[in-house]
Amino acid sequence: MNRTVRVAGLATDLCLPASPGRHPAVVLRTPYDRRRHRAELRGWAARGFAALAQDVRGRYASPGDWHPYGGHEAEDGSATLRWVRDQGWSDGRVVAAGASYGAHCALAVAAEADAVIAAVPALGLAETAREATGPERLLARAGWWWEHGDRRVPATTPLDPSALERLPLTGVLDLPGWPGLWRAHRRDQPAAPVPLLAVGGTRDPFAEDTARLWRRWPGPARLLLGPWGHRLTAEPAPEARPGHRLDLGAVYVGWARAALGGALTGRHGAVALGGSDHWHPAGHPVPATPYPFGAPGGLRLxxxxxxxxxxxxxxxxxxxxxxxxxxxxxxxxxxxxLPRPVDLLGPAEARLDAVADTPSADWAVRVVALDPAGRAEPLAAGIVRRTRPGPFRVPLGHLARRLPAGTRLRVEVAGHHFPAHARNPHTGEDPVTATRLAASRRTVRTRGSALALPVVRGARRIDPVQEIQT
Structure with missing residues (x-):
């Protein structure tokens, strides 16, 4: 049964197993209302875990000032873990868990936890603000900041879409913390040689962050990547199939038992192949198959x-x-x-030889799948910022899709991807503070440009639950 306590001065729901004795604990810290996790806490408790959900400082019932991605998460998280280990019902082992911003909170205390579950991780202030390739993530950040930034509880009215047109970018929202978002710098992510479970969706904007976290983690690491959006199995993509339905709660519990029991070693995981019912191993390199621009059998201009x-x-x-x-x-x-079905499983990219007549230029590439009836579905997208001409690459993310025979691929190379990303003004000024806009003339040299796709043949099929929990 849930009861509310104060832990480190913060509002916390606690749910203990019905059986007496000492138990491992799961700690979830969230800015999205701890009460939304009460059913989840009961699920953990029914399986032998003490479970806690806590409102972070300055949100909902927790006192203080709310500073997204500020230093309080490590401080408050550490105090909470110490409190847990001091309780008579604790056996001293703690799993730090969370999704989105909650994953950031879990990672902030990775060095003090015994295991970490990071689902769709929004890693940090700068990481959420910009792509690793430079351009600013406008729509997602403006929407999140409007709803949650500088507020104890979420906004009750939606963001006016016309606000995204405002210049400068720092004036899009009239909230105190908004300008500071764009001054943030990337920092090394907290990591520790403890077991990690990284969970993401191929339709999630942080999918690459999830995979990168898994690749760089110093301890035993598992990756689960399905055909889902930011809400994971609650937000299935059109290419999801019955075989991709997982009970994530049961997966988390099984993984946590294996992690706390010292049964996990190495780095592996499972990736769902959208458009099929299959799962395949994560991390196996797939040689890129080039589709040259302007060449027979490639991409016709x-x-x-x-x-x-x-x-x-x-x-x-x-x-x-x-x-x-x-x-x-x-x-x-x-x-x-396509004369036959094609399975794509791995990172894709565009290799461009292109020039712009302006001192700074963004290059956005979007790949769209056209079914035999001509219906369009987005397949991949990427954007980079360039200040010099010449050949370069545009990462398009991790693909996990089966394309049926008869599908055509449409590739668009453009200078903007708005409102998902802020507009490059093409004046050489910082896009965050610029108020003047100028047109840019572009040239794509088809010779030397290509779309590189991870076409896989005969990939080994796996049981995702077994892959994660062993």
């Missing part, structure tokens, strides 16, 4: 080898429509129909 990227009329991220007339605003290419 439809138009726009030369185009104009105008931030006053940016290529939008929230529609798959492609203009058919006027001055091209993107380079557009397409493959012939």
């Amino acid at each position: 439809l138009h726009g080898a030369e185009f104009v990227a105008d931030p006053e009329r940016p290529v939008r991220s929230d529609t798959l429509d492609v203009p058919r007339d006027g001055v091209p605003d993107r380079c557009l290419l397409a493959t012939p129909p």
